[in-house]
Every structure is written in C-alpha cells, then in structure tokens.
Amino acid sequence: xxxxxxxxxxxMGGDFGASxxxxxxxxxxxxxxxxxxxxxxxxxxxxxxxxxxPRLKAVSxxxxxxxxxxxxxxxxxALRRGRKTSSMWLxxxxxxxxxxxxxxxxxxxGALVAMARFCLRTLDGIDRPALAAIWPTTRGESVVLDLxxxxxxxxxxxxxxxxxxxxxxxxxxxxxxxTVGLLNIGVEEMKGHEEIREAAxxxxxxxxxxxxxxxxxxxxxIGKGAADVVVTEGFSGNIALKAAEGTARQVTxxxxxxxxxxxxxxxxxxxxxGAFAALRARLDPRRSNGSVVLGxxxxxxxxxxxxxxxxxxxxxxxxxxxxxxxxxxxxxxTLNRDGGASASEPVAQxxxx
Amino acid sequence: xxxxxxxxxxxMGGDFGASxxxxxxxxxxxxxxxxxxxxxxxxxxxxxxxxxxPRLKAVSxxxxxxxxxxxxxxxxxALRRGRKTSSMWLxxxxxxxxxxxxxxxxxxxGALVAMARFCLRTLDGIDRPALAAIWPTTRGESVVLDLxxxxxxxxxxxxxxxxxxxxxxxxxxxxxxxTVGLLNIGVEEMKGHEEIREAAxxxxxxxxxxxxxxxxxxxxxIGKGAADVVVTEGFSGNIALKAAEGTARQVTxxxxxxxxxxxxxxxxxxxxxGAFAALRARLDPRRSNGSVVLGxxxxxxxxxxxxxxxxxxxxxxxxxxxxxxxxxxxxxxTLNRDGGASASEPVAQxxxx
Numbered sequence: 001x002x003x004x005x006x007x008x009x010x011x012m013g014g015d016f017g018a019s020x021x022x023x024x025x026x027x028x029x030x031x032x033x034x035x036x037x038x039x040x041x042x043x044x045x046x047x048x049x050x051x052x053x054p055r056l057k058a059v060s061x062x063x064x065x066x067x068x069x070x071x072x073x074x075x076x077x078a079l080r081r082g083r084k085t086s087s088m089w090l091x092x093x094x095x096x097x098x099x100x101x102x103x104x105x106x107x108x109x110g111a112l113v114a115m116a117r118f119c120l121r122t123l124d125g126i127d128r129p130a131l132a133a134i135w136p137t138t139r140g141e142s143v144v145l146d147l148x149x150x151x152x153x154x155x156x157x158x159x160x161x162x163x164x165x166x167x168x169x170x171x172x173x174x175x176x177x178x179t180v181g182l183l184n185i186g187v188e189e190m191k192g193h194e195e196i197r198e199a200a201x202x203x204x205x206x207x208x209x210x211x212x213x214x215x216x217x218x219x220x221x222i223g224k225g226a227a228d229v230v231v232t233e234g235f236s237g238n239i240a241l242k243a244a245e246g247t248a249r250q251v252t253x254x255x256x257x258x259x260x261x262x263x264x265x266x267x268x269x270x271x272x273x274g275a276f277a278a279l280r281a282r283l284d285p286r287r288s289n290g291s292v293v294l295g296x297x298x299x300x301x302x303x304x305x306x307x308x309x310x311x312x313x314x315x316x317x318x319x320x321x322x323x324x325x326x327x328x329x330x331x332x333x334t335l336n337r338d339g340g341a342s343a344s345e346p347v348a349q350x351x352x353x
Numbered sequence: 354x355x356x357x358x359x360x361x362x363x364x365m366g367g368d369f370g371a372s373x374x375x376x377x378x379x380x381x382x383x384x385x386x387x388x389x390x391x392x393x394x395x396x397x398x399x400x401x402x403x404x405x406x407p408r409l410k411a412v413s414x415x416x417x418x419x420x421x422x423x424x425x426x427x428x429x430x431a432l433r434r435g436r437k438t439s440s441m442w443l444x445x446x447x448x449x450x451x452x453x454x455x456x457x458x459x460x461x462x463g464a465l466v467a468m469a470r471f472c473l474r475t476l477d478g479i480d481r482p483a484l485a486a487i488w489p490t491t492r493g494e495s496v497v498l499d500l501x502x503x504x505x506x507x508x509x510x511x512x513x514x515x516x517x518x519x520x521x522x523x524x525x526x527x528x529x530x531x532t533v534g535l536l537n538i539g540v541e542e543m544k545g546h547e548e549i550r551e552a553a554x555x556x557x558x559x560x561x562x563x564x565x566x567x568x569x570x571x572x573x574x575i576g577k578g579a580a581d582v583v584v585t586e587g588f589s590g591n592i593a594l595k596a597a598e599g600t601a602r603q604v605t606x607x608x609x610x611x612x613x614x615x616x617x618x619x620x621x622x623x624x625x626x627g628a629f630a631a632l633r634a635r636l637d638p639r640r641s642n643g644s645v646v647l648g649x650x651x652x653x654x655x656x657x658x659x660x661x662x663x664x665x666x667x668x669x670x671x672x673x674x675x676x677x678x679x680x681x682x683x684x685x686x687t688l689n690r691d692g693g694a695s696a697s698e699p700v701a702q703x704x705x706x
Binding site: 110137138148151152183185186193218219220221222223224232234235236238239240241242243244245246247248249250251252253254255258259261262264265266267268269270271272273274275276278279282283 | 595
C-alpha cells in the first residue's frame with residue numbers, strides 16, 4: 001500500500017448524493033489527513049461542493065460520469081444499467097484496478113453487493129460475499145455478519161463467515177484471537193437448523209488458531225457482547241439488526257414521550273441533559289455507520305443511504321481502517337491457513353437484499 | 354363454556370414453581386373473579402402457598418403429582434419422563450378432557466410445545482403448532498408469531514400462521530379484520546425466501562375476509578406497529594424477539610449508566626422519576642408475559658420461566674381472555690372458512706425450541 005490511503009467514493013450514492021458525500025469526506029480527511037480521494041459522479045454536482053472544502057479538493061481527483069444507480073434499482077437493473085458506467089461501478093472498479101485501496105458507497109445495498117461481487121469476484125475458498133457491521137454492546141462492540149448480502153447458507157458458508165468475521169474483529173478490536181459465536185435460538189446443542197449444528201461441530205473440530213469458537217449465541221446475547229463475532233446467514237442477521245435498531249428507536253421515543261408528559265420531568269431533563277446527550281451519542285447510528293462487504297478480492301464499505309455528513313465520515317473511516325490494517329491480506333492469510341472454507345458449496349439462494 | 358373460566362395451572366413450572374404460580378393466580382383471581390383453578394403439582398409445596406390466599410383456595414382444586422418437568426429437560430426427555438404423570442402434562446390433559454378451558458405453564462418452552470402437541474393434537478388443516486406473543490409497539494400492540502415452536506416452514510405454513518394470528522389479534526384487539534404482514538428483509542417483492550414470496554401471493558389471491566394482508570414488514574417495522582399481526586417462521590421470529598428484548602435492556606442500561614455518571618443527572622432523575630417509572634412500566638416484560646401455543650385442539654399459554662407473581666398473573670390473564678373469547682372456535686371457524694391451510698405439507702423440521 002502506498003503511504004496514503006486511497007479511497008474511491010461513489011459521490012452519487014445515498015439519499016443526498018454529493019451534498020452528503022463530499023462534506024463527509026472532508027470531515028474524514030480532517031481526522032485522517034493521510035488520505036487521498038477518487039470521486040466518481042456528476043462533476044457539475046461535485047464541483048460546487050468541493051469548492052467549499054479546499055483541503056479535500058487538494059487531495060481529490062474527480063472522475064465524471066452521468067450514470068448513477070438509483071435507490072430503487074434492483075440488483076439486476078443496476079448491473080444492466082450501470083455496469084462499467086455508473087459512479088458506483090467505477091468506484092468499485094478503481095479498487096480492482098489498484099487505483100484505490102477501498103471503495104465507499106451509500107448507494108442501495110443490493111446493487112452494491114451485486115456490483116462488488118461481479119466486479120471484484122470472490123476470494124478463493126469463498127462462494128458468496130457477506131455484509132458485516134459493528135454492533136454496539138454493553139461491553140463494547142461486536143462484529144455481526146451476514147446482515148443480508150446472501151440468504152441462507154450451509155455449514156461451510158457459516159464457517160467461512162466465522163473466519164472472515166474474526167479477521168475483521170482482530171483488525172478492528174486489536175484482538176489476536178476474537179471469540180466467535182453462532183446465532184441460534186437456543187444454547188443447547190440440539191436446537192436450531194442442521195447447518196448451524198454442523199458448523200458448530202466443524203468449528204470445534206478445526207480448532208482454528210485465529211479464533212475462539214465459544215458456542216451458540218441467542219438473539220439477546222448479541223447486545224450483551226457474548227462474542228466478539230456473531231455469525232448467521234443473511235436473512236436472520238438482517239432481521240436481528242433491524243429488530244434491534246427499531247427497538248432502540250422505540251425505547252428512546254417512549255422516553256421522550258414520558259419526559260414531555262410532565263413539567264417535573266421536563267425540569268429534570270434540564271438537569272440531566274448531559275446524561276441524555278451521552279445516551280444519544282452512545283445510540284447514535286452514525287457512530288457505527290459503515291458495513292463491510294467481505295469475501296471479495298477488494299474491500300467495499302456500505303454507508304447507510306439516509307445518513308448525514310458525520311455518518312458518511314464514519315463509513316469513510318471504516319474504509320480507511322480496513323485499508324490501513326490490510327484486512328484483505330489478513331482474511332486471505334486466515335483462509336489459506338485453514339482452508340476450511342474452500343470446500344464450501346453454493347447451495348443457497350443468490351444475494352438480492 | 355361454563356359461566357366461570359376454568360384454568361389449569363402447572364404449579365411446578367418455571368424457575369420458582371408454586372411460590373410464584375400460586376401468588377400469581379391469586380393476583381389474577383382478584384382481577385377476574387369469575388375464574389376457577391385446577392392446580393397440578395406437589396401438594397406439599399402448593400398447600401402452604403394456598404393457605405396464604407384463602408380466596409384462591411376457595412375456587413381451586415389441587416391434584417397431586419410428584420413428577421415435574423425440569424427447565425433442562427429436552428422435549429424428548431420431558432415426554433419420556435413426564436407423559437401422563439407430570440404437572441405440565443396433567444394441566445394440558447385437563448384441557449383435553451374438557452375439565453379446564455385453558456392451561457398455563459411457566460415450564461420450559463420446548464417441553465411445553467411438545468407435550469401440548471402430543472396431548473392435544475393439531476387442528477384440522479394445521480400441521481405444526483406456533484408460539485404467538487403480544488409485542489408492544491409505538492402504536493399499541495401487535496401479535497407476532499411464530500416465536501420458536503417450529504423451525505422453518507413452507508408457504509402454506511405461513512398462511513396458516515396468518516390465519517391463526519389474525520384470529521388471536523381480533524380477539525385481543527377487538528378488530529374484526531386485523532392487518533397482517535410477512536416478516537422479510539426488504540419491502541420489494543423480489544426479496545426474501547421463496548416461501549415468503551409464495552405465501553404473499555397466496556394471501557393476496559385468497560383475499561380472506563377475516564384479515565387484511567398488507568405486504569412485507571421488515572425487522573424494524575414490528576416495533577412501529579406496521580401490522581396488527583407479523584408472521585414468520587420460528588427461527589427468525591425467535592431471533593427478532595430476543596434481539597429486541599436484548600436491545601431494550603441494553604438501552605435502559607445505557608440510560609442508567611449515563612444518569613449515575615453525574616450528580617446533576619442524578620438530581621434531574623429525582624425530578625423526572627415519574628417519567629422514568631412510566632418508561633419502566635411501558636417496557637416491563639411482565640406486562641406482555643404470556644405467549645399462546647396456537648394450532649392445537651386446546652389453548653395453552655406459556656409464561657416466562659423467570660417471571661414473578663405479577664408476571665405470572667399476566668399470563669393467566671392471557672389464558673382467561675383466550676378462553677372467554679373462545680379463541681379456539683374462532684380459529685376453527687376461520688380455518689374452515691378458507692381451508693387455505695389444509696393443503697399444508699409437513700416439509701419443515703420438528704419443533705425443538
């Protein structure tokens with residue numbers, strides 16, 4: 001890797017395009033000055049934003065394209081319309097060509113995963129990509145994957161997810177041997193799908209040096225930080241993530257309603273507003289914005305589409321860390337070291353989420 | 354149904370057995386005096402509890418048994434050890450014999466579902482039971498099922514769950530035509546498992562008079578109250594429930610930590626403690642305690658094993674309402690009216706959760 005981290009941005013991605021991506025990149029640059037940017041998108045929309053951030057402008061190159069993937073494009077549509085031409089594709093392709101170390105997009109997830117897979121191809125021993133995110137827990141943070149890149153999967157797929165997730169966790173949390181749990185509906189061996197029990201047996205039998213398999217984790221174990229890495233196929237991972245996000249919003253809404261309902265409570269709020277600000281910061285979805293598409297010959301980071309500049313800066317930061325720590329090499333090393341995932345067979349449905 | 358609702362209680366179920374079940378029944382009786390109880394379990398443990406609640410004692414009959422299903426018994430063990438003899442079995446059997454209108458147990462879920470299924474048998478047109486619970490939402494309450502009685506299931510199973518769930522919702526919420534959504538990872542038609550898309554097509558095509566199918570609901574839609582009834586197979590239902598429960602606990606822990614961290618915040622808490630009490634009450638898991646085992650020729654209610662007397666009283670209350678509103682007849686009527694579930698084929702794994 002060159003001295004600076006080179007980040008390719010899909011400047012048209014997300015609900016707000018360049019008006020969030022460019023200010024977000026500027027914030028990220030302020031925090032990590034050893035960064036360069038390739039900005040893909042409509043130069044007429046990028047230029048005025050860039051003019052407001054001269055420091056960013058000085059380390060950026062704009063590559064114009066008229067084509068942008070829309071939030072409503074299905075993966076197949078996006079590939080048909082935007083392959084080789086869209087800002088999303090070009091950002092990913094910059095990684096493939098070695099012109100960038102990582103690509104970041106706030107564009108729609110299904111299209112991004114499909115394009116990344118099509119352009120970058122899967123790593124040897126990996127059949128399908130996965131989406132991994134950082135989940136705030138009462139003990140700190142955990143990596144959870146797959147959050148919806150692929151639906152379903154056999155035991156080999158779950159083992160591959162465990163290997164990739166532990167590589168990500170060791171980079172993010174600086175732990176040489178992160179704990180790994182398989183998401184399941186009970187802690188007894190007899191419960192859950194056949195493939196989960198099989199994956200558990202394989203992980204135990206393989207006894208991999210780079211991860212510490214600790215057993216099954218239930219849905220409420222994720223937030224307790226029961227494992228550094230929680231592994232599941234994409235359908236239940238997505239359901240778990242969204243149920244948790246929804247509940248966090250719901251509880252804070254209940255709290256707001258309860259406080260607004262009485263004068264005494266509103267007075268109390270004034271005294272306690274530092275505490276509420278701390279709570280808000282802790283629950284701020286922008287802080288943990290930035291999911292990583294794993295399993296491909298290149299790193300792609302997905303930002304929430306509806307985030308603001310601060311949130312997009314978090315996603316850029318995730319991309320920066322992945323590149324700086326050479327996540328890809330780490331994953332490749334661990335995959336080759338164990339080879340356990342190489343027997344994986346493509347039995348599950350295609351990625352569409 | 355006789356004038357009084359007759360409730361069979363597994364007095365040995367749960368973490369605390371008779372010391373929670375009997376006081377819980379006493380609370381429930383205070384709120385619904387038109388109730389009679391059959392208490393199954395160790396009379397030496399029941400009697401001293403009952404002596405403290407003379408009003409309950411006056412409307413209860415104790416049926417002694419030495420055998421109790423333990424929290425650790427796997428379903429097969431429980432059936433082997435406790436069939437025809439355990440307090441759990443006898444309570445369920447009282448429903449089968451027509452001696453009780455509903456059975457309530459805080460015993461372990463897997464054993465309870467297995468015993469209920471074995472003893473009561475499934476309704477015509479239903480292959481496998483489901484576990485349904487009331488989920489607090491920002492708009493009120495929704496019914497969510499299946500929470501783990503059965504893993505997996507085809508489109509017919511999901512349609513059957515929709516029919517049973519809507520019957521439960523119409524009884525609970527007094528809505529003649531509740532809205533029903535299928536839990537999925539995206540709102541576009543193309544997403545999710547094949548069987549979910551198929552179930553969506555069937556529900557649209559059937560256009561049932563007793564429910565209003567509104568489409569897919571994502572994980573964060575449950576807490577928003579996107580539908581009166583949210584339907585999914587038991588694995589993802591259980592994951593969603595536990596992820597949400599875990600997150601609610603996590604957010605309240607964050608809040609407590611933030612308030613304890615500063616003197617000003619603790620002062621503020623004193624002013625706002627009414628609001629915090631309201632929040633606690635709203636999030637109180639005891640309030641929504643009591644899942645219903647649906648799909649059998651008799652109603653069985655499952656209470657959390659770790660709940661207290663107040664929580665157990667909620668579960669008894671759920672049982673009371675189910676019996677009073679004649680849920681079973683309602684489900685049977687709707688199943689026979691549409692017959693849509695009768696083609697259901699047993700393709701999925703057995704219940705073990």
